[in-house]
Amino acid sequence: MAQHNLGTVVSFEFIRTVTKGRFWIGTLSVPIIIAVVFGLIFLSNSTTDTAAAAQKSAQFSISYTDASGLITAQDAALFGATAADSPDAGIQAVQSGAVDAYFDYPAHPETTAVLVHGADKGIFENGKYAAVAQATLTHAVEQRIGSPQLSALAAGKAQIETVTYDGAKESGGLGSVIPPLFFLVIFYGLIVLLAGQMLNSTLEEKENRVTEMILTTLKPTTLIAGKVIALFAIGLVQMLVFLSPIVIGRLFFPKELSLTALDLPPLILDPVRMTIGLLILVGGFALFTTTLVAIGAVMPTAKEAGNFMGVMMALIFVPFYAVALVVSDPQSVIVQIFTFFPFSAPVTALLRNGFGSLSVLEAGIVIVILFVGAAVMLRLAVRLFQYGSISYTSKVNIRTALRAGPRHPAAVKPPTTGR
Amino acid sequence: MGEARVHISGFRMDFGDTTVVRDLSFDVQAGETFGFLGSNGSGKTTTIRALLGIYEPTAGILHINGRDFKPEHGDRLGYLPEERGLYKKEKVIDIMTYFGRLKGMERRTAKRWSLEYLDRVALADRATAVLDKLSSGQQQKVQLGVTIMNNPELLILDEPTKGFDPVNRRLLMDIIAEQKQGGATVVMVTHQMEEVERLCDRVILLKDGTAEAYGTIDEVQNKYGGRIIRIRHTGPLPRSPHYEVMLEETNYSELSITDATDEAVILKDLIDAGVTVRSFTTTKISLEDIFIRVYGDQNKPSTSGSAGAAGSGGPAASRPRQGV
Numbered sequence: 001m002a003q004h005n006l007g008t009v010v011s012f013e014f015i016r017t018v019t020k021g022r023f024w025i026g027t028l029s030v031p032i033i034i035a036v037v038f039g040l041i042f043l044s045n046s047t048t049d050t051a052a053a054a055q056k057s058a059q060f061s062i063s064y065t066d067a068s069g070l071i072t073a074q075d076a077a078l079f080g081a082t083a084a085d086s087p088d089a090g091i092q093a094v095q096s097g098a099v100d101a102y103f104d105y106p107a108h109p110e111t112t113a114v115l116v117h118g119a120d121k122g123i124f125e126n127g128k129y130a131a132v133a134q135a136t137l138t139h140a141v142e143q144r145i146g147s148p149q150l151s152a153l154a155a156g157k158a159q160i161e162t163v164t165y166d167g168a169k170e171s172g173g174l175g176s177v178i179p180p181l182f183f184l185v186i187f188y189g190l191i192v193l194l195a196g197q198m199l200n201s202t203l204e205e206k207e208n209r210v211t212e213m214i215l216t217t218l219k220p221t222t223l224i225a226g227k228v229i230a231l232f233a234i235g236l237v238q239m240l241v242f243l244s245p246i247v248i249g250r251l252f253f254p255k256e257l258s259l260t261a262l263d264l265p266p267l268i269l270d271p272v273r274m275t276i277g278l279l280i281l282v283g284g285f286a287l288f289t290t291t292l293v294a295i296g297a298v299m300p301t302a303k304e305a306g307n308f309m310g311v312m313m314a315l316i317f318v319p320f321y322a323v324a325l326v327v328s329d330p331q332s333v334i335v336q337i338f339t340f341f342p343f344s345a346p347v348t349a350l351l352r353n354g355f356g357s358l359s360v361l362e363a364g365i366v367i368v369i370l371f372v373g374a375a376v377m378l379r380l381a382v383r384l385f386q387y388g389s390i391s392y393t394s395k396v397n398i399r400t401a402l403r404a405g406p407r408h409p410a411a412v413k414p415p416t417t418g419r
Numbered sequence: 420m421g422e423a424r425v426h427i428s429g430f431r432m433d434f435g436d437t438t439v440v441r442d443l444s445f446d447v448q449a450g451e452t453f454g455f456l457g458s459n460g461s462g463k464t465t466t467i468r469a470l471l472g473i474y475e476p477t478a479g480i481l482h483i484n485g486r487d488f489k490p491e492h493g494d495r496l497g498y499l500p501e502e503r504g505l506y507k508k509e510k511v512i513d514i515m516t517y518f519g520r521l522k523g524m525e526r527r528t529a530k531r532w533s534l535e536y537l538d539r540v541a542l543a544d545r546a547t548a549v550l551d552k553l554s555s556g557q558q559q560k561v562q563l564g565v566t567i568m569n570n571p572e573l574l575i576l577d578e579p580t581k582g583f584d585p586v587n588r589r590l591l592m593d594i595i596a597e598q599k600q601g602g603a604t605v606v607m608v609t610h611q612m613e614e615v616e617r618l619c620d621r622v623i624l625l626k627d628g629t630a631e632a633y634g635t636i637d638e639v640q641n642k643y644g645g646r647i648i649r650i651r652h653t654g655p656l657p658r659s660p661h662y663e664v665m666l667e668e669t670n671y672s673e674l675s676i677t678d679a680t681d682e683a684v685i686l687k688d689l690i691d692a693g694v695t696v697r698s699f700t701t702t703k704i705s706l707e708d709i710f711i712r713v714y715g716d717q718n719k720p721s722t723s724g725s726a727g728a729a730g731s732g733g734p735a736a737s738r739p740r741q742g743v
Binding site: 005008012204209210212214215217218219222386 | 468471472473488489490493496498500502503504505506507509513517518520521522565
């Protein structure tokens, strides 16, 4: 029956959260914002592309002078440009409306700017002058080199790939860092989004006086474990919803959304680091959840419990103050402390795991610390819940509760009513 | 006696240095309705919580159906706690279905049962409403429904009428009667003596953590003298070893007969003492009278210095078993 009730608690807690309108308002607001940003990028790119295409095919009159001697009359004619008598004449022709643009190529265009003068056609339209001036010069230089291949190489378009080795084994570089760091993102997302819900999860039973009816139908361990599992599932749903616009964008609109700048190196999924990342994520989540539940069990109201939220949140951000050390000197004392102190361990260890500086032995120790810590906190949370949730209006004396045996009521004051 | 549905023996409960219940023993038989009586702070709720495993007793045996209660055995238990409430932000039907499932019912069965119950208590149209939106009386009905889900064989009702309006109180009493007819054992913790007299087969009176009286209502009444004389009269009443004056006003008094003396003898003694008797009736002592007699001294300043002293306030002959 205990297992049956665990499933019942998980489904109740999960369904009642995800069927609430406010859950979806909060959850969908993030992807909607992302979608709006992507939409703006798409529109911007479309406008830019349209303008660029228009410029390419734009016919406008050009005059030029070339002190460098790189541009031949044939090169200029290809773009419809005619030579001006002098820079002043060229500028005057633009100002009088005789030509649309005048390009002043200096003697050393590799060090000195090409001056472009044009009739004002608006911000977007004005870009065409520079584009054509550049295209004319590029074409002229290519003609001089006489080889498109050499031209491309000279323009720095050669593709370079780096391969590094960890001993005889090829190491993954950035491509191997990103996947395990993803667990860190998930951890942050889960904690930041769900910490309040974790803290209030058992307070609800207490504030609504449901505890006694609950405790006669299921064990407190089952109730709390069910809530933790449901919270984890809810967090994953939120993460999936948050990521959906990015995934959809990359899959279906890679060009329109101009994500080429974010083009990632080939991702390498190292099974060991991925497994370590997953275990640290689960252990860290369990530790933080049970700790917040324990705090909630002690406090009489959500308001009082909320004071502890800041402390818990600080603990997951503290390792970032030493992030440079975490990456560059993982064996330093401060990083070692952050790695093995239970509440800073998840973030520090996930960072180090991502950057490949967490050994399997260290990872094993961290995972044991997290899971043992979670088990201890679960036990503590259950005990405090069992007492604290009956103590409807007052805080539980934690020290007394810890000294007391299982379900020993020494931890609570005698009931003030009924008795 | 048949099978004991509830068996409590030598129960003691300490909260730190405070002893709330001491050496309490009693049984509740299957199928009976049992009144668990006592003043505020006498240890009733503590006993119920220990019986249901919410508290661990300091000493003693507390059994339901011959074993310690565990949540796994809660399928056929209906418990209405003194501190009551449900998930305020959830829909009524979802709450009831959830508790039904926790009690081992299938989701569909729990939902169907809940809808039928809500229809019966005129809340069918509020099934999908959030509990918070219901009136206090409507919420009480929902709470009651949750309590009696899955046809409980043992109903433990801690102050069941607390906060109930008269309409809901009637509903509650009807439901208790139905459950009893259906074979349920009912344990009522209450201060409502009329309800106890009407519904309960046996009672226990708890005072300062010990049993003050225990047995059928007749037995308890008999232990406290059993008979009350209500008399309208002129002139002061004389003191007498045969009765105790419970109430004395200018022309009206209530006397509790404390021994086997016939009422006629007492009447003759009064007339002989010069009292003009205008009416003279004898009734059985009510539980409320007993309650006042037992607990009435709790509001008086203590002179003994031991509020929890066992045995204070009742005749020695009425002392129930201390250990069955």
